[in-house]
Amino acid sequence: xxxxxxxxxxxxxxxxxxxxxxxxxxxxxxxxxxxxxxxxxxxxxxxxxxxxxxxxxxxxxxxxxxxxxxxxxxxxxxxxxxxxxxxxxxxxxxxxxxxxxxxxxxxxxxxxxxxxxxxxxxxxxxxxxxxxxxxxxxxxxxxxxxxxxxxxxxxxxxxxxxxxxxxxxxxxxxxxxxxxxxxxxxxxxxxxxxxxxxxxxxxxxxxxxxxxxxxxxxxxxxxxxxxxxxxxxxxxxxxxxxxxxxxxxxxxxxxxxxx
Amino acid sequence: xxxxxxxxxxxxxxxxxxxxxxxxxxxxxxxxxxxxxxxxxxxxxxxxxxxxxxxxxxxxxxxxxxxxxxxxxxxxxxxxxxxxxxxxxxxxxxxxxxxxxxxxxxxxxxxxxxxxxxxxxxxxxxxxxxxxxxxxxxxxxxxxxxxxxxxxxxxxxxxxxxxxxxxxxxxxxxxxxxxxxxxxxxxxxxxxxxxxxxxxxxxxxxxxxxxxxxxxxxxxxxxxxxxxxxxxxxxxxxxxxxxxxxxxxxxxxxxxxxxxxxxxxxxxxxxxxxxxxxxxxxxxxxxxxxxxxxxxxxxxxxxxxxxxxxx
Numbered sequence: 343x344x345x346x347x348x349x350x351x352x353x354x355x356x357x358x359x360x361x362x363x364x365x366x367x368x369x370x371x372x373x374x375x376x377x378x379x380x381x382x383x384x385x386x387x388x389x390x391x392x393x394x395x396x397x398x399x400x401x402x403x404x405x406x407x408x409x410x411x412x413x414x415x416x417x418x419x420x421x422x423x424x425x426x427x428x429x430x431x432x433x434x435x436x437x438x439x440x441x442x443x444x445x446x447x448x449x450x451x452x453x454x455x456x457x458x459x460x461x462x463x464x465x466x467x468x469x470x471x472x473x474x475x476x477x478x479x480x481x482x483x484x485x486x487x488x489x490x491x492x493x494x495x496x497x498x499x500x501x502x503x504x505x506x507x508x509x510x511x512x513x514x515x516x517x518x519x520x521x522x523x524x525x526x527x528x529x530x531x532x533x534x535x536x537x538x539x540x541x542x543x544x545x546x547x548x549x550x551x552x553x554x555x556x557x558x559x560x561x562x563x564x565x566x567x568x569x570x571x572x573x574x575x576x577x578x579x580x581x582x583x584x585x586x587x588x589x590x591x592x593x594x595x596x597x598x599x600x601x
Numbered sequence: 602x603x604x605x606x607x608x609x610x611x612x613x614x615x616x617x618x619x620x621x622x623x624x625x626x627x628x629x630x631x632x633x634x635x636x637x638x639x640x641x642x643x644x645x646x647x648x649x650x651x652x653x654x655x656x657x658x659x660x661x662x663x664x665x666x667x668x669x670x671x672x673x674x675x676x677x678x679x680x681x682x683x684x685x686x687x688x689x690x691x692x693x694x695x696x697x698x699x700x701x702x703x704x705x706x707x708x709x710x711x712x713x714x715x716x717x718x719x720x721x722x723x724x725x726x727x728x729x730x731x732x733x734x735x736x737x738x739x740x741x742x743x744x745x746x747x748x749x750x751x752x753x754x755x756x757x758x759x760x761x762x763x764x765x766x767x768x769x770x771x772x773x774x775x776x777x778x779x780x781x782x783x784x785x786x787x788x789x790x791x792x793x794x795x796x797x798x799x800x801x802x803x804x805x806x807x808x809x810x811x812x813x814x815x816x817x818x819x820x821x822x823x824x825x826x827x828x829x830x831x832x833x834x835x836x837x838x839x840x841x842x843x844x845x846x847x848x849x850x851x852x853x854x855x856x857x858x859x860x861x862x863x864x865x866x867x868x869x870x871x872x873x874x875x876x877x878x879x880x881x882x883x884x885x886x887x888x889x890x891x892x893x894x895x896x897x898x899x900x901x902x903x904x905x906x907x908x909x910x911x912x
Contacts, residue, residue: 345707346674346707348707349678349706349707349708350707351707352704352707352708352709352710353704353705353706353707355704356700356701356704356705357705359701359704360697360701363697367692431690434688434689434690434691435686435687435688436688436689436690438654438684438688439688439689439701439702439705439749440705441653441654442652442653442654442677442680442682443677443702443705443706444673444674444675444677444678444706444707445674445705445707446674595656596656600653600654600655600656601614601649601654601655601656
């Protein structure tokens with residue numbers, strides 16, 4: 343390994359370590375709220391309302407929504423981690439510490455993406471643990487579960503970075519999660535199978551990318567899906583490539599970062 | 602070897618402001634170089650381009666022979682920047698900020714720990730290593746930025762107004778430390794509003810105004826260009842009128858103080874001889890303003906762009 347590569351590796355590890363420390367330092371904002379929200383979902387939708395809904399596609403309602411709730415927390419937290427960390431660095435100007443360093447842009451993008459992935463997986467694991475306290479979860483295709491959660495987390499971590507690059511104030515980093523991400527997640531098959539919807543609504547649902555991610559993940563657990571799983575994976579991989587390329591372009595050009 | 606070489610460097614911002622109008626500048630390795638200019642002259646833009654925080658419009662930048670367009674990482678690795686504004690994470694501890702910055706430059710953690718201890722001790726911040734940055738005083742924050750810029754032991758240290766808002770005692774200790782860094786071989790580029798600072802520390806100087814270099818030479822050569830200097834003399838006894846000093850422009854500011862303007866052809870000995878002849882004793886003497894400051898003001902005022910603007 344040459345000197346530059348070794349130095350880059352240290353720089354890359356430093357970004358990940360810094361992101362991890364940030365997640366742990368502000369655990370009251372990063373870890374606890376998704377845990378509480380997930381617990382409330384499982385109690386209210388799973389136990390109280392779910393018991394009256396009955397089975398869905400051959401599984402109890404609680405078992406059916408558990409993968410969706412795990413994925414919902416992964417999406418929200420992967421996005422939230424990068425958007426707040428990167429925008430915070432931009433707002434506080436300490437992003438300049440990275441911009442003046444010899445670390446290549448692709449490692450900065452990958453480092454922040456890994457930070458989002460780390461929080462997504464930490465919170466996803468926590469919510470999985472909470473789900474296990476309420477119901478049994480059978481993993482039918484472990485590799486599908488792992489790859490779906492990692493790819494989804496990467497997609498939303500990168501999307502969060504793009505949001506942060508363009509954001510000029512704190513309102514603009516909460517706009518997309520509130521007005522786009524949350525509605526798409528709720529209509530993305532977390533709580534129901536789209537076969538319950540009228541045909542027109544089913545067609546519209548197919549335009550929602552989150553539907554594919556949630557169903558691919560659910561397929562890994564339960565072996566059932568509302569969408570073609572291969573198509574879902576193609577979409578996720580394609581999104582990672584496009585979003586990563588966009589982040590790299592923005593950083594290289596310095597859009598929103600350099601004058 | 603040239604530490605920095607700028608050629609025909611231009612920067613036009615999106616709002617149409619031409620911050621740099623084709624500047625050429627060379628800074629030799631090991632130099633202590635002052636980049637001076639009034640607010641908005643283009644100093645920070647030039648430094649921004651040099652450190653990759655600002656995109657240039659055209660021109661070329663070389664740092665120790667590494668072109669910024671083709672060998673960006675190598676050029677960046679040579680530079681340590683102390684920016685004008687505080688730009689570290691206020692919620693992190695001093696040690697965390699420093700270890701992170703060292704990491705971004707690829708310094709192994711064990712080495713970074715050793716350097717952190719060395720530089721924090723030198724700048725009297727070691728006791729604060731576990732303190733959260735937002736709790737530091739203004740002077741401590743400035744010193745922390747200097748330590749941060751030195752952790753990767755850069756060949757070129759850029760100090761953009763490093764002592765702004767720092768009290769005189771801390772400022773002097775920072776000067777001593779920066780001199781020590783320069784003596785150890787690090788090239789230093791300094792921008793400052795305290796011209797006394799530049800005069801005391803720097804060997805070479807460039808004055809930038811309205812996006813152009815209007816002067817670039819040795820500090821000593823530049824100071825020799827100063828035609829007149831005003832001295833303030835504090836008198837032992839009170840006087841009721843201005844003492845007679847033929848050929849000198851003199852003014853009585855109060856009954857114990859006179860101001861005497863002396864040009865290059867005149868000398869202070871004549872003034873003292875004339876005052877002694879009139880039985881006027883001088884207790885102490887000082888220059889009215891910093892020499893570089895007078896020169897700087899006269900040059901900026903004479904600069905064609907400034908004159909046009911004034912008209």
